[in-house]
Amino acid sequence: MATLFQGLPSSTAFSSSNKFNHAPAPTSFSGTWNNERKSSIVTVRSDARWSPVLNSATHKPQRLITNAVATKADSSLASTSSKPGHELLLFEALREGLEEEMERDPCVCVMGEDVGHYGGSYKVTKGLATKFGDLRVLDTPIAENSFTGMGIGAAMTGLRPIIEGMNMGFLLLAFNQISNNCGMLHYTSGGQFKIPAVIRGPGGVGRQLGAEHSQRLESYFQSIPGIQMVACSTPYNAKGLMKAAIRSENPVILFEHVLLYNLKDRIPDEEYVLSLEEAEMVRPGEHVTILTYSRMRYHVMQAAKTLVNKGYDPEVIDIRSLKPFDLHTIGKSVKKTHRVLIVEECMRTGGIGASLTAAITENFNDDLDAPIVCLSSQDVPTPYAGTLEEWTVVQPAQIVTAVEQLCQ
């Protein structure tokens, strides 16, 4: 599983190296971290090195910015020689983010099945119970609805719980609590109680895990008012989004993907927090905007390789924020390329792609030269057989064909 993706650049365009400090890429490309709003201790410069912001010499975490307009990286900022960062796997990045937040705030706690002594089924919480104790990293009985509700009650009374669903699909059992309580109680209480909970877990189609372990819960949860949903796809954004979700006063659902946990990449040593509402520019381009998230990002990047060889210049955006959509980044891109392809893992009906199509049509219809194309998984329970499973999910070849058709 890990090897399949190691060859793919996780955070940069077609460069074969995964190191952050590679030689400057084509002029329009400014590196993954440059487009992040200056919300963290680290700003990433246009040459993809990163340096500490001048006034954070004391390592005090800066306030998350309130101004949404991107501040251009100031090239006159003296850059001290950037630290090389450290390499780790995505699940380790999640754990690092989680651990840092637990150290920072004693009210942050984790609850879920096998998160404590077992260390988490995907090792995201490994070692944390030994460090923080059994109450802060709570092994729950198998009662998703109730322990999710318990987390919500704890959040309402001052704690900041992270509720883990061993598989996102199990959270279907917690739908009552997530919809009625997590999403709505801030409103129905007239703003008296906030619910700063994070609900996280792996979802998506894996390797022959069968229909019930291969679900895409983002399509079911997206209608719930009052929650935010984000999906991580690289070790860098996994850690940043985990920290942002924990610090957020809103309930956030963080979608991880079963197949991405062993992605390896290098992330900064300095502390950084990403914005929950922003999308990530993966590869700037001119011909077509490809919007994607989570695992499909890698299928898209693989297709992008082929497309570049055929002479196309796709712009790839990892939308990251599934609810709400970052209409600014998306809109800018649509206005540039006038063609949109959405590649998602949700099912055709009612998925994130369906909502995104509607949102783009509503807001940017005049900028489109062609109808939006949305590639989603088939409306089929994910079969066990490998061949069948492959055909339910969008593959790079389909993406290439779609772009070719779109750009005719």
Added chain:
Amino acid sequence: MSFSATNFAQPRPVPVGIRSNEKSLSSDPFRFRFRGSPSFLGSPHSLRFNPTPPLKLAIPHCRRSTAAAVTDVKSSANMLITKEEGLELYEDMILGRFFEDMCAQMYYRGKMFGFVHLYNGQEAVSTGFIKLLKKEDTVVSTYRDHVHALSKGVPARAVMSELFGKATGCCRGQGGSMHMFSKEHNLIGGFAFIGEGIPVATGAAFSSKYRREVLKEASADHVTLAFFGDGTCNNGQFYECLNMAALWKLPIIFVVENNLWAIGMSHLRATSDPEIWKKGPAFGMAGVHVDGMDVLKVREVAKEAIERARRGDGPTLVECETYRFRGHSLADPDELRDPAEKARYAARDPISALKKYMIENKLANEQELKSIEKKIDEVLDDAVEFSDESPLPPRSQLLENVFADSKGFGIGPDGKYRCEDPKFTQGTAHV
């Protein structure tokens, strides 16, 4: 005050339930069958469940509860309550009763809408429990939550204007009858679906334990009360939370207001074993049954349960046998219940019973009690007037409380956060 003549004379030993380490007691299935005649639940006789075998009473090992029949106390010098306490209890029950009656009136006059569930008849449970709490203790209720809110200290004005849907309501008019919340008074709902409040209550109790053990706050001994009905006791969330609460010894008390009816479904028709208090010991916690029409008995049981939770000895399941005098909600024609059953329970009206007790024991006279009723009448008239005159929520309130942090609405096409859009504060933005 007790329901049948057979139990009138002797103090009814209330089964307290076993601790999980008292293994020797757990094997005897008859140990806790102190029940009176099989018709104690008051259902029509034709719906009788499996008749209990002849009772084997008074197994000596079981601890007798302090909840003695009220009539027995009359002769002893030790009153269960002082005069001040008695008046406080009386006032709280009158407030609850009169408030609910006013709600019915207002509903039929078109001042409030939707589903309104009234608490008439069950006041002893709310008053008996909540009046023993500190302000920092938490109460979690269901859709039948007006009186829990009032007992916890939420002003009648705030509750009434919430019911009227006004901006001055305790939830700014956004919650309604079934969603009473008050941060100041630690009232966490108000829930529309049965059972969904129980995990939230478990979470509040978990918070309390966390504060004490992880954050090392010595004064964090707050307890949580979760109120719910007999219908909820067949719901999975109930059992899942009994398990977790007992497992982690959370400071919570599960208060079952068994009024025998879940809308039109009799408890006996829905439940394989209708004795809910027995389900506590199955999870390793104390299970208590109490006469929920007798506020003093409820209070005694509540005292013990609250003390147990406060000192860290874990949860208690208390089943209060009670009755609602009105239908399930104001939309319920209430045709299914046997009038004889209703009459039987009406004769056990908790307010009349307390009044009788106070007067017979010379704790108060007619005049004092009447003046309390007058005072409550004035409180309610004021509440209605306040609610009538309060403004309806303006359009600008529409989007305000969807998120604690309004950045959650995302970034608009112009690059600014949507919540910075002026249409947002006016409530006219499309989200």
